[in-house]
Amino acid sequence: MTRLASALRRKARTFLRQPRFIQLWLVPLWFILGIGKVLIFTISFRRLAPRLGRQAGIAPWVPVLDPTQEARALLIGRAVRLAARYTPWVSNCFPQAIAARVLLGLYGLPYTLYFGLMRDPGNPAGMKAHAWVAAGRVRVTGGHSFGQFTVVGCFVSPRLTAVSMR
Numbered sequence: 230m231t232r233l234a235s236a237l238r239r240k241a242r243t244f245l246r247q248p249r250f251i252q253l254w255l256v257p258l259w260f261i262l263g264i265g266k267v268l269i270f271t272i273s274f275r276r277l278a279p280r281l282g283r284q285a286g287i288a289p290w291v292p293v294l295d296p297t298q299e300a301r302a303l304l305i306g307r308a309v310r311l312a313a314r315y316t317p318w319v320s321n322c323f324p325q326a327i328a329a330r331v332l333l334g335l336y337g338l339p340y341t342l343y344f345g346l347m348r349d350p351g352n353p354a355g356m357k358a359h360a361w362v363a364a365g366r367v368r369v370t371g372g373h374s375f376g377q378f379t380v381v382g383c384f385v386s387p388r389l390t391a392v393s394m395r
Contacts (some may be wrong), residue, residue, distance in 0.1 A: 247311075250308065251307060254305075255311060261327070261328045262312055262327075266319075269323055273380055282330065282342055282343050282385050284384055285384065285385045287383055292339035292341060292365055292386070293339075294339065294366075294367070298338050298366050306362075309332070313328075322359050325371070330362060339386045339388055340386045342364055344359070345379045345380050346359075346372055346379055346381050347377055359371060361374040
């Protein structure tokens with residue numbers, strides 16, 4: 230019992246050291262990741278795609294953010310990755326991209342959600358898929374994916390396309 234109590238105290242201290250933003254969003258993000266996972270498995274991509282943003286083909290857009298927006302995007306990415314670590318289900322790249330898209334949209338930050346493929350001889354399908362989100366220079370989720378994956382789809386925030394079409 231003392232090991233359990235010690236582990237809980239350690240986790241509580243770690244949680245309290247996190248920025249307030251992450252403390253506030255950790256539990257809601259946990260639920261958003263779960264909802265995203267359910268949507269991925271129950272709704273066709275064609276029906277889910279309009280909720281991801283405006284489709285922009287395969288052109289890799291990179292929205293420009295000011296320093297305050299970049300700082301917020303970094304916090305969003307950190308919070309999403311932290312919440313994903315504590316889900317009892319696998320919260321891989323796609324649910325994380327959905328969660329990041331939701332938070333970036335709530336905060337009005339321009340984002341781009343990418344889907345990519347790469348050859349994977351070790352995979353029976355021969356391909357490996359990945360989803361990642363960028364906001365300005367910030368890799369919100371998905372890591373260093375541009376160098377590894379070929380972009381096959383790109384969704385941008387509706388605000389970003391509205392500005393570019395003027």
